Amino acid sequence: MEVQIQEAAVSFASRRFVSPLVLSTGSIEEITEARARVRVTVGTHEAWGTGVTYLSDLWAWPDAHLTHGCKDAALRAFCSYLAQELCHLCGNEPAHPLELGMRLHHAVADRPPDYHDKLPPPLARSMCASPFDAAIHDAAGLALGRPALEIYDQVKPVPSSDDLFPGSGAIAEVAATLRPTPVRLFNAWFVASPADDLRTLADEWVRRRGYRCAKLKVTGTDPHQDATFTVRVFEQTRACGASSPLITVDSNGVTPGPDAVLEYLANLRDLNTDAYDAVLYIEQPTGRDLSEHSFHWGAVASRKPVLIDEGLTGVDALLMAKEQGWSGFALKTCKGHSFMLVTAAWARCAGMLVSLQDLTNPGLAAVHAALLAAYVPTLNGVELNSPQFTPDANKEWLPRFEALLEPRDGVHRLPDDMPCGLGSQWQD
Structure with a gap:
């Protein structure tokens, strides 16, 4: 073909x-x-x-x-x-x-x-x-x-990527990575930052809409403040009815190094062991240039998975991440569908993990991310936060895809039938 x-x-x-x-x-x-x-x-x-x-x-x-x-x-x-x-x-x-x-x-x-x-x-x-x-x-x-x-x-030959998979090739390893039967249900995630009114935020997304998973935007430079904020979000989420919250932590690359992450995790465990246990992974703590910001992440990875996001810009980052002790990669469709498939396959072969974020992308872009999550096993399912930030951009897809783009029970749902292509036919 x-x-x-x-x-x-x-x-x-x-x-x-x-x-x-x-x-x-x-x-x-x-x-x-x-x-x-x-x-x-x-x-x-x-x-x-x-x-x-x-x-x-x-x-x-x-x-x-x-x-x-x-x-x-x-x-x-x-x-x-x-x-x-x-x-x-x-x-x-x-x-x-x-x-x-x-x-x-x-x-x-x-x-x-x-x-x-x-x-x-x-x-x-x-x-x-x-x-x-x-x-x-x-x-x-x-x-x-x-x-x-x-x-x-x-x-089929994929000359641009087959050398990453000696003896098998990219197509074979992508095929081995994809689920034979796609899943259709994913936990819904809301985003919280220290500037938010947590009571109002949790009331809307946890109590009213049934969410139990939170992505935290932290300072990355104050381990105690970040740990305290994590506990506040965890406790507020549980107070609004979530029995077993999940948390991911993202500083967008401003943490000075692994020692600061270890201090954050130690503070968090001292403050609240349940909140510590709720942390699923830590996303891109340090700067996005892995050569310039070169650290060994083994001590952090032994406690919590630590994933590259902004640092994943090319195939050279794959081996560099493995050598530096990162746990895996944060996939995003906005980095390229093909590159994300190659990355997921390479991570599986290397014994590494993947998660799937979005870029607050709505409509067809959100459908694309959900379809990728349906086939690629990830730590977190998929993060789709356009309902929180740009809901108007989803309107042309409603009410038909309300279960995916406006979930009311804390779960995103894909329709039973997978579309041809990557979902644009659903818009026709």
């Missing part, structure tokens, strides 16, 4: 947050949504596919010297460049969608030689490329009449 890219386009929409999403680098109140469309042919079959992501400059490009407007304009410009040059960047020849996506990943990871405008950093470039990768897979699945995560039953 070989897919030929014929043409591509991209459009943009502005989305406002109903409440700010607080990161260590600032607060997100408004964001651009990029929607890529790609037309492919598979033999005599043709289809248009769609992929969507938020262009989150504060997450992918945290440069305090540039304004949001400046970075947003550069991200839009790079997306437009990708639409124009997609065939070239994917090799100008037909290939398996995984190969096309990994060619695109490698092309944007390096500096594109013919791009002369302001170039975003690698993570931001991968984010811009991700809706095109998703659209390729969506279109391929639609052309074939199959779910895009069920096209790995025949081994």
Whole structure:
């Protein structure tokens, strides 16, 4: 099965947050949504596919010297460049969608030689490329009449990634990683930060909507304050009716090193052993450049899994993470569908873990993340927090997909039938 890219386009929409999403680098109140469309042919079959992501400059490009407007304009410009040059960047020849996506990943990871405008950093470039990768897979699945995560039953060469899997190859290891029968139920996660009114937050998401899982945005620089905040969230969640809360902890890369994480965990266990036990994993404590911020994570990983998020920008990070003692990787569809499949397969082969986050992505992008979680075993199911921050962006999918995008019992539910492609047909 070989897919030929014929043409591509991209459009943009502005989305406002109903409440700010607080990161260590600032607060997100408004964001651009990029929607890529790609037309492919598979033999005599043709289809248009769609992929969507938020262009989150504060997450992918945290440069305090540039304004949001400046970075947003550069991200839009790079997306437009990708639409124009997609065939070239994917090799100008037909290939398996995984190969096309990994060619695109490698092309944007390096500096594109013919791009002369302001170039975003690698993570931001991968984010811009991700809706095109998703659209390729969506279109391929639609052309074939199959779910895009069920096209790995025949081994094909993937020259861009086969060397990561000596003796077997990427297609075989991705196939071995994917569940033969997808799951359809996932715990729902809400996000809490120290600036939030925890009583109001827990009343809405725990008491009224049945959530029991919380992702905590912590300072990363004050272990005692972060431990105290973790206990407060845990106790407030339990007080609102959650019998066994789960917690993940994210400082977005501002923690100085493993010793500070160990101090946080020690403080947390001293304050409340139940809250300590509720911590499922710790996400990207230190800076995203693994070469510049090189630590050994064995002592932390022996207590709680510690996962790379922003540091996962290319295949070189896989082996580096293993060598430095990280427990695994935080997958995000905004890093590229193909790269996430390769990462999940490599992690399984290396005995490492994966989780699945989102980028507060709504609608089709949330569907994409849920479909990935249906097939890829993860620690946390999938984190889908657009209901908390950009619910209006989900409206065109309601009420049909209310069980997925507006859960009322603490669980996201996919429909019984898997869609062809990556879900755009559900919008038709």
